[in-house]
Amino acid sequence: MIAVGSSLNLRAALVSLVIFVLFIGAWQLGTSGKSAVATVDPEYAKLLGQSANTGKSAMPGPADVAQTIWGHLKDPFYVRGTNDKGLGIQLGFSLGRVALGYILALIVALPLGFLIGMSPLMNKALDPFIQIMKPVSPLAWMPLALYTIKDSGISAIFVIFICSLWPMLINTAFGVSSVRKEWLNVAATLEVSPLRKAFTVILPAAAPTILTGMRISIGIAWLVIVAAEMLVGGTGIGYFVWNEWNNLSITNVIVAILVIGLVGMILDQALARVARAVTYPE
């Protein structure tokens, strides 16, 4: 065989391209019968949202989606009333909530994970709580959050906090508890203080495991924010999807799906890059 690494990458890219073209082609074919809708200005189509009820499908073709994407790209930050804000602004709201909830979770998970990882007693004592809380869907917290916090925006942030917490907590505790005994012995024989040991031995040793947890958390947080914003409404990419569905603008829903996927991928890749930077070969 002549399959070397680079030629494999090249061939994979080629296959990806073929699949993409086939998909776009099938999509075009599947929607072209209703070209009457497709040629209508998207704004106009929105006004004629009821067209779905008149027997014509509102399913847009690839060209409509491309055109809408172009429209959003040209003007991502417009504000035309509370229910009509640019895609960029909605994304900004979502990212802001995710960032806040995620960072709060990190601030709690790191020290608590250290405590659990270093103390077998705390590990055993807190384990039942974590085991029960972990499988609860973060959205189940929403009513409780709305009731106690009485603010939908902060409630969404709380839900992000709760769903980001567990993977980071569990991975930090695991990473800390499985630091190699001989590295701890090195620190001990050098009479390193506990705080310095935590930062110079335990943290770098556990960093790859902690980053794995952080990567799982950001993925879950990005999944959950869309659902949470659909529930609380107001702003955010989740609300945008829901709002466009109510407007029967399937084109915008498809655009939102693509954007959500893209942002999720970027978040994951960013953390993957950090993970690679803190991973050490043994």
Added chain:
Amino acid sequence: MTDTSRTNDRFISIEGIARRFSTGGIMTAVFENLWLPIARGEFVCMIGHSGCGKTTVLNILAGLDAPSEGSVIVDGKAIEGPSLDRAVIFQGHALLPWRSVLGNVTYAVSSRWRDKSKAEIEEKAKAAIKTVGLAGNEAKKPAALSGGMKQRVGIARALSIDPKIMLMDEPFSALDALTRGTLQDEVRRICLETGQTVFMITHDVDEAMFLADKIVLMTNGPQARIAEIVENPLPKDRERTGLHHHPDYYPLRNHLIDFLVSRSKTERDNRPPGYDQRHPPIVRPDANGLRPAAPAIHRAAG
């Protein structure tokens, strides 16, 4: 006897230590009532079959483990935990893989001298790296080094903190014969130059014969004992390569091998008449036969 010579003869004094582990509710003693003096500047090797408790003794000397009974006195003070005065060279090198060669050594130096400037710390670390022959490799990560080079970094890290005592747990057992030989030469040179007191575990008889002033023979465990302390009759200025031509070489070697092959098993339960756990017999096997050695330290201990 004056006080200083007493602390020099018993720079390290293991005094009646026991270590017991409970496994599945049953307490087993790795060893009990273990006594061993080590003089200042002495190179002591401990040999014995695996599982007899050598690592346990070393960990207690390092302060990483505590005896269930008894105590270890170093320089007049009982060991209460790890100390920068006692450097450990670990069996598995134990380098921090996310730090470079230089980073691993500066970590030790900066732990020793907390208020030294960065430049001073690096200078000291580089000197230690040079001593073990690794100059030019400062920026490499441990993963990029061979087994022998990693172990050299471990030695450099131990040396860099100017310890009073070096504790080594089978430091060369994972290395090929050639690398092991060169490292043995280097360790011997460094220890003689710096006047280190060394306690080293090995299961390599030739290594013990080349390096040690005294070789401590442990019987098999559990309930291991120090069967004998063997004085090395070979000249102090010995060379590794010509060692086997010395008339004392084979008497010593045969004595050690005989112990490992048979006596280590039989003597665990059948103590020779007159055996005193507190004063294990000191012998000197050389070309003139096996003679009990009776140094001052033995009488003074009583």
